Amino acid sequence: MEWTLAGLFVISALLLIFSILKSTRAAKVEHNQIDMIHISTMKEINSLQESIRNLELDNEVLIKEAGIHLSSEEKILKREVLDLYMRNYSLESIAEMKQVEINEIEKIVAPYQEMKDEGRKVVNEN
Template sequence: MMEWTLILLIAISAVLLIVSIISNRNAEKQKHKEIDLVHVAVMKDINSVNEQIRNLELDIEVITKEAGVQMTPEEMVFKREVLDLYKRKYSIETIAQKTQVSENEIHQFLSPYLAAKDERSKIAHEI
């Protein structure tokens, strides 16, 4: 009788082990499917952002050609850096120090952006 009980317990533990392995595999497959779905979604987002960047680059190229603007890549990087610093609320003095250019040159470069900002402020205050 004790032998049968021992055999029965071993058989039950073997069945439980097999069930456990199968359920773990199913759970693992489900996790892999979820990871794959997230990966696909992220890749779609990355492709979308890359396409938007390409479109922006083409738009900039078209606009600069249409406007007849001739700038070297170095000038473009410099102007982008100055405008970025200005938009992040750096003072003209700080921008001049960071770019190692005179405050007057920075002010001249930013004057169209300063004028546009002043006009928007006046309109906002009038309303």
């Protein structure tokens, strides 16, 4: 009886050690997978940031080459108005949101209305 209990105790100790070793190996593998995912995500983020920087520089070059002089407030206003217009907000609602006269909104949107209307004509002609 004593030998049986001692044997069972030794077997349970060995199984416990085996279980701990197996779980630490699995944890290491999982940790390595998480590290690889983190590294690939960071590479993608860096790539996107680089693309954004390049687009911003290209934009600045185009603005300088075209000779357009806009303040940062004017750039922001035009960007926001154009965004709202492209999302099909009415000119009146854009003017109300931005607290600007509708004539100013029409001036900002005018170059883009022709492009937007032309696309509709081509699609509807078929």
